[in-house]
Amino acid sequence: MKKIEAIIRPAKVGDVCAALAKICSPGIMITEIEGHGRQCGIKQEFRGKTYKTELLSKAKLEIIVNDGDLDKTVKAIREAAFTGKVGDGKIFIYPVDNAIRISTDEKGEAAV
Ligand SMILES: Nc1ncnc2c1ncn2[C@@H]1O[C@H](COP(=O)(O)OP(=O)(O)OP(=O)(O)O)[C@@H](O)[C@H]1O
Ligand SMILES: [Mg+2]
Numbered sequence: 001m002k003k004i005e006a007i008i009r010p011a012k013v014g015d016v017c018a019a020l021a022k023i024c025s026p027g028i029m030i031t032e033i034e035g036h037g038r039q040c041g042i043k044q045e046f047r048g049k050t051y052k053t054e055l056l057s058k059a060k061l062e063i064i065v066n067d068g069d070l071d072k073t074v075k076a077i078r079e080a081a082f083t084g085k086v087g088d089g090k091i092f093i094y095p096v097d098n099a100i101r102i103s104t105d106e107k108g109e110a111a112v
Helices: 012-020 067-081
Strands: 004-006 031-033 042-046 049-052 056-063 090-095
Touching: 012 031, 012 056, 012 067, 049 090, 056 067, 067 090
Parallel strands: none
Antiparallel strands: 004 056, 004 090, 031 056, 042 049
């Protein structure tokens, strides 16, 4: 099992959720966050003026998938979140030791 943590543009949450629904992704957690990447939160221009904000709004999606579903899930997220500009976000992948479905006590991949 793997945990996919995708930091994306808030405006792309709908598209990414629709793409995940198409591949029947098992579940999702969504959090509004603030952060910065390599540009250190520099927002280039708005109505002709340059503004600097240290933190920009992003959405954090967390999805736990079985190993066999990892590649297609990452592909679906990346394609739906893509604009080709800086600030599109990042996808981090972590190993998951175990999962427990509370209602049934199923463990591991069966619980996901
Ligand atoms: N190395 C990192 N560690 C933790 N969070 C990160 C890291 N890189 C990016 N993030 C998170 O992802 C969000 C979006 O990052 P962003 O897409 O701007 O990354 P980037 O490294 O600047 O790449 P790009 O040049 O494509 O913009 C950031 O606001 C931050 O929350
Ligand atoms: Mg950036």
